Amino acid sequence: MKFKASKLLCAILGLTMIISSIGCSGGNSGNNVEPQGDTQTPQVSETDTPQEEVELTFWHIWGAETDASYGAVKKVIADFQKEYPHIKIKEDTTENEAYKTKIKASAAANELPDIFSSWGGGFSKPFIDSGRVLAIDDYLDDATKSRMVNGALTNVTYDGKVYGLTFGLSCGALFCNKELFEEHNLEIPETYDELVEVVKAFKAKGVTPMTVSGKDIWTIAMYFDAMALKSAGGDKVTSTLLKQGSFKDPEFLNAAEKFAELVELGAFPEGAAGLSKDESDIPFLEGKIPMLFNGSWTAGTVYRDDSKIKDKVTVVGFPVFADGKGGKNDFTGGAVDCIMVNANTKHKEAATLFQQYFCENMARETYLAGAYLPAWKVEVDESNINPVTVELAKLTSEATGFTLWWDTLLEGEDTQIYLNSLQELFLGSITPEEFIDKLQSMYE
Amino acid sequence: MEKVWSNKKAIIFFLFPSFVILTLIIIVPIIMSSYYSLLKWDGFGKGEFIGLKNYIDLFSDKAFLMSVKNSLIFAVSSVFIQLPFSLLLALVISKGVKFERFFVTVFFIPVIISTVVIGQLWMKIYHPEYGVLNLFLRAVGLGNLAKEWLGSKETALGASVVPVLWQYIGYHMLLMYAGIKSISADVFEAAKIDGASWLKTSRYITIPLLRPILKVSLTFAVVGSLKVFDLVYVLTRGGPARASEVTSTLMVETIFKSNKYGYGSAMAIFVIIECFLLYWLIGKMFKTDEVV
Structure with a gap:
């Protein structure tokens, strides 16, 4: 009797397996479209x-x-x-x-x-x-x-x-903590030279000026995309990314050198290369780091429950370069x-x-x-909208143009070339010249 | 029961479902990957057949060679650091220390915790500002040793090896502990009567009798290290600048970010072959041992 029962159990188990495997394959092959x-x-x-x-x-x-x-x-x-x-x-x-x-x-x-x-x-x-x-x-x-x-x-x-x-659109913008700027008697930078001064001033007072995550490389790309745009101008960036130009043009080297300069000045937190985006955002949200350049969605982050910088943030575009072709109202994103x-x-x-x-x-x-x-x-009643979003909307309504983020515009493999070499530039393991050579390898 | 074993139809009937499942989810994908690895394919549309070119490219690809080297570092440190440590723990605990079960449970806990949680835990330990490791170093006056553990190219690989070793020490310990417990008590008693110390018992009795378990542990440790993905992905994403890139993280990037399905499949096949080869070597090593 006992023997029979176990045989029966085996048979049932076997059948269950068969049925479930049939069930699985049926579910996968049918391309279910739910008419909601x-x-x-x-x-x-x-x-x-x-x-x-x-x-x-x-x-x-x-x-x-x-x-x-x-x-x-x-x-x-x-x-x-x-x-x-x-x-x-x-x-x-x-x-x-x-x-x-x-x-x-x-x-x-x-x-x-x-x-x-x-x-x-x-x-x-x-x-x-x-x-x-x-x-x-x-x-x-x-x-x-x-x-x-x-x-x-x-x-x-x-x-x-x-x-x-x-x-709808999204754009890159420099989020600045007004309070920290006032505390240290600094002006929000409008040109790259001013930015360098601000970075040095904050550094001198022991404040890390800007935050970025070196592990989530796209956050570094946010900065570099904007710098390349301010250096080369929108049309040139787009045509070069679409492989109708050359990264060897001096504008790109200029952007890379300036980016390396910021890294050299210690603009970004120590150990940023090992931090994830969430970790690197925290000091900004705690009001310890005054600047963050990232997408317009950061407005939502600024008003997150645990944020200590609500109502203290203002936004500007990336500071312009004196020798650059990109204007004040040129934005990354779109x-x-x-x-x-x-x-x-x-x-x-x-x-x-x-x-x-x-x-x-x-x-x-x-x-x-x-x-x-x-x-x-x-035209809407803006009193109920996140004030940083409203400020961003004002900023972008004067936009002269938008240049898509490199990692969106480039195709898969080229995106990886860009992001990986940018991380190396960020770490200082390659020079701006070598970085440009790596970018140029997309053309091969 | 005899009847059932001699009934071929019954055997086929019962084995068929697992055979089908095994074929569908393991063998077929391997065959398909082998085919993809001969293509130049972006994942959409039609691939172009390029023969063994992907494999030839693999061996001139610095990033790939680096990732293989890193995987091997994982394997080597796992064999020479993790396993001896597990063995020592198993030997000590099975000797009959107080709170034996408690220690077994404690050492096994990291195996149960989700890898992502462990990754978060170690990220906090390694954090350059408020991480326990740097705080400790600064507190004892070794502040100059404090580093950006996960953020610098020199330390990232080492910093990701440690959590992986740590996580699975308990796993191998449990295997060995169970192995030791299953050795007949008579043997130990005889050794005791002969006056063998604990060290000598371990050296001449426990470890030799543990050989089958050691082989299993060694296989798991080596193959597991070659396939390691999750902790590295959580801790460093293979960065910075590929310093801690292992073959699996590179493969995922190649396939899903660079859209190079063919090339990525070639890496997958390489890992499979690598694992089989080492598995075979380990088997061979233990066999020749037995003859001696």
Whole structure:
């Protein structure tokens, strides 16, 4: 009896394994797409629609309630449905990383939806090259364009044609602790020479002037991207990164030398090469380090619960170089997240109408939500927005242009070449000249 | 029971599921990786067949050779520092010290804790400003020895080897401890009657009888060191400037950041071959020992 029971048990276990393995493979092969949109589509009064009914599918990435833009997307789509009841928006959302795979596969198979969210620059280039995306120049009038900030279309313009619309942007900025500057009777630097003086002054008083994480190398790149921009100017940086130029030009060496100079002066914390971003942020948030150059999202960090520098922070662009080509209002970063329309959609008018409505309103709503700086000129009640974000928005509204971060613009392998050699420059294990040689190796 | 063993159908029936799973999640991926390693492929679209070029490139790639060297340093320090230490602990504890179980548990704790937690812990120990290590050095007047442990090229590798060794000392100790406990008490009694000291008992009885366990420990230590990834990734991400780069961290960077799937797969295959080779060598070493 006992023997039989154990045999039975074995059989059951064996079967369970088989079934579970079948179950697994079934789950993997099926590319499950959850149509979440249906249930959430707001009610539309369909009785008084004089125009033809149109249904548009819209794929995007803001499906998770934890996303800072989630509420904004829901609100904008609901508003649109109220205003244009005859255009039905059918949403389909996917998590960010999975979405990238999905959209690439759909573009390859020519199965893109009417409208979809995407990213400007290198990401969408293959779609545009294969003619999958509608060029929207004919649908964009000058009045609409004039409501956008400068540089809003830079990353969605390919060969002189506009293929998408952006709504929000991020940029690099120098976050300064006003209190520390006042305490030491220093002015917030506007030129590189002033910056060097400020660094020396802080150093002399035993204060580490700026913070960075050498372990999360992109935070070093934040500084160097800005310095290269101030030295060479936006157009030159972009064309060089797109391999239509040379890193051997003196502007890049100038930026590298100045960066090495800052390191040499001890502008960054001791041991920064071993610190992660979170660790390196702490002394800034505790009010011990006066300056941090990083993305505009740092505004959120400044108002974090454990921050001791709330209301003490002001932002400026990276100090300009006396011998540089980049201006005061040239920024790193830019508007990358965008909305595109399928070139083969049956409803081009309706789709572009939605695209413009969505982007303009998204700009306002995501700004209110603190997720992005607006890429459109919006007018909102700013009293409830993070004051640093408001200051950043003012700063960028005067922007003369945006230059994409190197690690976004470059392709995978080149990004690694850039980041790894920048870390070596930061450590002082290579000279600025050797750094330039390493950058130039991207051209090989 | 005899009946079941002689029934071929039953054997196939019961072995089939695990065979399928093993094939699907181990053998097939290895074969696929071997194929990818012959391609120049960015992970999307079609790869271009380039034969053994990836492997040839590997051996002229400074970063890769450096990472292999670093992995071997991990293996060597694991064999010559970690294992003797574990053995000593196992011998001492199994001798019958007070609170035997307590010590076994304490030494085993680091094995249970998640690697990420251990990484965070050691990052705090190594922190250049408020880290325990530097604070201690400064307190005892050795402030000039205080370093940016994880941030400087000279110390980063050493600083990441120590936590890895520390974490698994308890693991090997437990293996050896269990091995010693399973040696028949008669043998020890006989030695005692003959008047052998603890040292002599350990040298001539315990360690030789522990040989199968030592082989297992050695294999785990060597193969584990060659595959080490998690702690290094948490502590230094292989930096600064590749000073603590090991093959696995370099491979992940190559595949997922540089989008060089083919080249990264070649590294993966290299690690597999390296592990098999050393496993075979260890087996051989212990076999010739047995003949003597």
